[in-house]
Amino acid sequence: MSTERVVLLGTKGGPAIRPGSPMPTATLLQLGGATVLIDAGLGAARGLCDAGVALTALDAIVITHLHSDHYLELGPLLHTAWTAGLKRPVPVIGPEGLATYWQGFLASMDFDIALRQRDEGRPPLAPLADIRVIGEDQAIGPLALRAMRNVHPPIEDSYALRVDHAGRAVVISGDTAPMPEMVDFARGADVLVHEAMLEAGIDALCARVGNGDDRLRVHLERSHSPAGAVARIASEAGVGQLALNHMIPVDDPAFGPADWEAAIRPHWPGPLTLGGDGAEIPLPAAAKAA
Numbered sequence: 605m606s607t608e609r610v611v612l613l614g615t616k617g618g619p620a621i622r623p624g625s626p627m628p629t630a631t632l633l634q635l636g637g638a639t640v641l642i643d644a645g646l647g648a649a650r651g652l653c654d655a656g657v658a659l660t661a662l663d664a665i666v667i668t669h670l671h672s673d674h675y676l677e678l679g680p681l682l683h684t685a686w687t688a689g690l691k692r693p694v695p696v697i698g699p700e701g702l703a704t705y706w707q708g709f710l711a712s713m714d715f716d717i718a719l720r721q722r723d724e725g726r727p728p729l730a731p732l733a734d735i736r737v738i739g740e741d742q743a744i745g746p747l748a749l750r751a752m753r754n755v756h757p758p759i760e761d762s763y764a765l766r767v768d769h770a771g772r773a774v775v776i777s778g779d780t781a782p783m784p785e786m787v788d789f790a791r792g793a794d795v796l797v798h799e800a801m802l803e804a805g806i807d808a809l810c811a812r813v814g815n816g817d818d819r820l821r822v823h824l825e826r827s828h829s830p831a832g833a834v835a836r837i838a839s840e841a842g843v844g845q846l847a848l849n850h851m852i853p854v855d856d857p858a859f860g861p862a863d864w865e866a867a868i869r870p871h872w873p874g875p876l877t878l879g880g881d882g883a884e885i886p887l888p889a890a891a892k893a894a
Contacts, residue, residue: 608635608887610774610795610847613651614643615879617799617828617852619673620813625855626881627651628673631776631797635887636746636769638663642776644678647881649685654882659685664744667698668778669762675702679709686729687720693734697742697749699761703735738763752789754780756827764789770890775843779850781826782833790841795885798838799850800831802859802867809853828852831864835871847877847885854879 611634614627621627628645632655639661641648652659659681667675675698682694696702710717710730720726736742742749748768756762756779765776766789775790777798790796801824810821829837831848838846846868853859864878877883 608772608889609633610797610885610887611651611655612797612847612849612877612879612883612885613655613881614645614647615849615851615881615883616673616854617801617850619646619671619676621646622855626851626879628676629850630677631849632657633767633774635767635772635774638745638747638769640744640747640767641665641681642765643668643674644676644681645673646676648677649681651881652681655884659688660690662694664695664697666738666744666749666765667696667702668765668776669756669759670699670701670705671759671779674779675705678702679706679713682733683709683713683717683729686726686732690732691727693732695734695736695744697736697738697744699763700737701761702737706730706733706735750789752785754778754786755783756780766790766793772887772890774887777829777834779827780829782829782837786837787840790837790843792842794844794888795847796838796841796843796845797847797849798834799829799852800834800848800864800868800879801828801852802863803830804863805853805856805859808856808858812856824852831867832871835868838872838874843874844888845875845877845885846872847879847883849879851879 611632613630616626627647630648631642633640750766751763773793775793
């Protein structure tokens, strides 16, 4: 039987990386025989390979919203898959604007693409990204994909995702402030992968990378979820496991696993995965038909 799992390929909140830091957001889902990449932040291609997944094996890519730490590597990943032998279109599902991004990427790489087609006999690259605008209900092969708008101002086209197959479900929150609707959306899921923020770490983060005013703080506080709120959502939804990703801050040595546990455990006593690049969460076997 094929591996069925969630792998947190990139778990850092935000686009900047520094020596020793995790990579930005990307998540691998393997379920029902399908291999899906959810978000393609910087490092997604390396993360897939480190998880033992060939870039040519992707059945679909889903982008939750158009912040760079969620789709910066989409074009380079598809180009690299093409150089590795990809010959079939891959559905790329996401908000309006992905088609513009793809055309811009193709234009930026026109010399290389044309040269490789002419000199190496490769197929055209452009059609290999089957760009589709995300809808509330879609299918990825055997998987049922549901999307729900979340709360990530100032971006409106930002989505949480739920993937169901054979009685199992995985929910990805996307980048979002806490929202009561997430409880019903994640109800009974085997795994809830939710972004999380340590409120105590915001002062140091803003001092380190802020721009001299309060705009970064305002964005973080209105657009992301405190860890305690995430834990309460998981408890109320009755999920099987909680995994944290897009963690803020994740590269500040003043805050470590004990701080995250202290924020989560008063509200969530169940299985917990603190995001770390490459963290793997096995999914339960499908229920046998009666």
